[in-house]
Amino acid sequence: MGDEPAIELTGLTKRYGAVVGVDTLTLTVRPGEVFGFLGPNGAGKTTTLRCLVGLLRPTGGTVRVLGLDPITDHGRVAPHLGYLPGELRFYPELSGAQTLDLLSDLQGAPSPRRGKLCDRLGLTRSVLDRPVGGYSRGMKQKLGLVQALQHDPRLVVLDEPTEGLDPLVQETFYALLQEMASAGRTVLLSSHVLPEVQRTCGRVAIVRDGRLVTVESVAGLREARARRIRLTFADGQVPRTLGGAERWGPRRQGNRVELLVPPSEAVSALRGLLGPAVLDVTVEEAGLDEAFLDLYRRGGPEEGP
Numbered sequence: 001m002g003d004e005p006a007i008e009l010t011g012l013t014k015r016y017g018a019v020v021g022v023d024t025l026t027l028t029v030r031p032g033e034v035f036g037f038l039g040p041n042g043a044g045k046t047t048t049l050r051c052l053v054g055l056l057r058p059t060g061g062t063v064r065v066l067g068l069d070p071i072t073d074h075g076r077v078a079p080h081l082g083y084l085p086g087e088l089r090f091y092p093e094l095s096g097a098q099t100l101d102l103l104s105d106l107q108g109a110p111s112p113r114r115g116k117l118c119d120r121l122g123l124t125r126s127v128l129d130r131p132v133g134g135y136s137r138g139m140k141q142k143l144g145l146v147q148a149l150q151h152d153p154r155l156v157v158l159d160e161p162t163e164g165l166d167p168l169v170q171e172t173f174y175a176l177l178q179e180m181a182s183a184g185r186t187v188l189l190s191s192h193v194l195p196e197v198q199r200t201c202g203r204v205a206i207v208r209d210g211r212l213v214t215v216e217s218v219a220g221l222r223e224a225r226a227r228r229i230r231l232t233f234a235d236g237q238v239p240r241t242l243g244g245a246e247r248w249g250p251r252r253q254g255n256r257v258e259l260l261v262p263p264s265e266a267v268s269a270l271r272g273l274l275g276p277a278v279l280d281v282t283v284e285e286a287g288l289d290e291a292f293l294d295l296y297r298r299g300g301p302e303e304g305p
């Protein structure tokens with residue numbers, strides 16, 4: 001376990017009978033990266049994360065975590081790996097503190113960060129002494145975060161980490177992420193929350209239908225995002241067809257037409273659209289949200305409409 005990639009997936013495939021969870025996914029995450037994993041429901045995010053941490057056996061391909069196989073080398077990987085599952089299941093009768101002890105035993109490593117993490121996330125001694133069965137959703141999530149980070153792992157895999165956290169606690173979590181990155185730790189997080197990914201991650205993988213659509217830097221995705229063109233036509237003069245621009249799926253509302261166009265095509269699209277019936281035109285960058293949605297729909301920038 002030296003300078004190798006923190007995560008290396010090669011042709012990772014996981015089938016559940018006839019259902020394909022992940023399909024030939026190849027991806028490398030370098031040490032020290034905060035890497036986002038984004039995709040619509042059922043895209044294969046959780047399946048990938050569970051393969052990564054050795055909870056699921058791949059149907060095909062290979063998984064290397066810190067240079068090791070997370071299943072066959074589990075004992076060597078576990079002390080360096082933190083994992084927050086998407087669906088937390090704790091023993092309800094155990095207290096928070098007992099839960100953390102139990103999970104620490106499974107990690108096979110001491111928990112030097114536990115006290116500090118509990119303080120920062122607001123898990124007080126009296127809360128930690130109560131049975132987890134009585135915890136609120138947010139308290140369970142905080143406990144999940146503490147167990148994932150308590151042993152100061154080199155690699156942290158987080159499935160929807162801010163689910164159920166209030167905005168203040170989310171801020172604390174983002175600060176923790178920054179500190180981990182500064183300390184050279186690697187973080188892979190799955191999220192549906194785009195501003196969160198924008199704010200915390202350097203690179204992002206987008207998955208859809210189990211396949212990798214693209215891997216991009218957050219900055220690159222911003223640059224590549226579509227232009228939104230809005231046209232206002234004179235009363236009754238909205239053309240029935242926009243010719244070649246129909247491929248951008250124009251949305252019509254009254255005298256207005258709006259379409260999202262790749263940046264490289266915005267000027268030529270405008271040339272074809274402008275005419276005497278056009279009273280007004282605006283062009284702006286689409287939000288990052290829309291850039292992502294576009295990728296989800298189209299299946300990747302390389303395919304283009």
Ligand SMILES: Nc1ncnc2c1ncn2[C@@H]1O[C@H](COP(=O)(O)OP(=O)(O)OP(=O)(O)O)[C@@H](O)[C@H]1O
Nearest residue numbers: 016019020021039040041042043044045046047048
């Ligand atoms: N245990 C299972 N048995 C059968 N199919 C499964 C199982 N787990 C996942 N799948 C299927 O694999 C695909 C990927 O699911 P997965 O949970 O990995 O997606 P996801 O991106 O995490 O979705 P979400 O954002 O909704 O949590 C889906 O089609 C899902 O129905």
